[in-house]
Amino acid sequence: MTITHFSAVILFAACIAVVFGITQRSEPKMMIRFGAYCFVLLVGVTIAASWAMWLVKR
Amino acid sequence: MATKADIAAIQTDNAAGSTFPMLVLLAGWLIPGAGHLILGKWVRALLLAAAILIMFAVGVALGGKLYSPNTGEPLDILGFLGDLGAGLPYLIGRFAGWGQAAVLVATADYGTKFIVVGGMLNIVSAIDAHSIAIGRKRA
Numbered sequence: 001m002t003i004t005h006f007s008a009v010i011l012f013a014a015c016i017a018v019v020f021g022i023t024q025r026s027e028p029k030m031m032i033r034f035g036a037y038c039f040v041l042l043v044g045v046t047i048a049a050s051w052a053m054w055l056v057k058r
Numbered sequence: 059m060a061t062k063a064d065i066a067a068i069q070t071d072n073a074a075g076s077t078f079p080m081l082v083l084l085a086g087w088l089i090p091g092a093g094h095l096i097l098g099k100w101v102r103a104l105l106l107a108a109a110i111l112i113m114f115a116v117g118v119a120l121g122g123k124l125y126s127p128n129t130g131e132p133l134d135i136l137g138f139l140g141d142l143g144a145g146l147p148y149l150i151g152r153f154a155g156w157g158q159a160a161v162l163v164a165t166a167d168y169g170t171k172f173i174v175v176g177g178m179l180n181i182v183s184a185i186d187a188h189s190i191a192i193g194r195k196r197a
Contacts, residue, residue, distance in 0.1 A: 001116075008165070008168050008172075011113075012113075012168075016179065018105050
């Protein structure tokens with residue numbers, strides 16, 4: 001099986017967001033909000049770090 | 059599957075030293091999502107099981123490494139503990155001989171991380187089920 005780096009990031013973040021959302025909040029609405037927050041944060045930080053590395057390389 | 063009334067009664071019994079919360083913890087560790095399923099939280103159980111099993115399966119499919127307990131390397135021991143968190147999927151993988159090939163490409167290294175993180179997420183999930191069973195977390 002092969003997978004692009006970006007697909008791996010999306011899959012990794014999605015799975016973590018589901019587990020964190022369910023386990024770290026009690027109300028279903030808050031679970032969804034916290035899960036979405038975790039997903040955005042994980043993907044966002046990865047993209048930001050990727051651009052930072054690109055800049056350092058140049 | 060237990061009803062809400064059953065769970066409330068069980069939680070009351072816990073004060074008297076019931077083994078039910080430990081059963082929930084053990085089941086949640088062995089089979090991802092099983093702890094929540096026993097508590098009647100089947101939607102949460104399905105989502106947790108899907109997330110954890112997908113991470114494990116993708117990790118193995120990418121050629122990730124399944125750590126052994128006895129290599130003597132401190133980082134390998136930590137990796138083993140993370141892998142062991144997945145419960146039965148890890149044990150099945152070990153017996154089936156999955157994840158024993160050398161990690162040579164970047165995606166296989168990602169796979170190793172998928173497996174370790176999946177195992178740790180399963181531990182978080184099992185502890186969450188235990189917290190619900192003892193009444194520490196609102197169901």
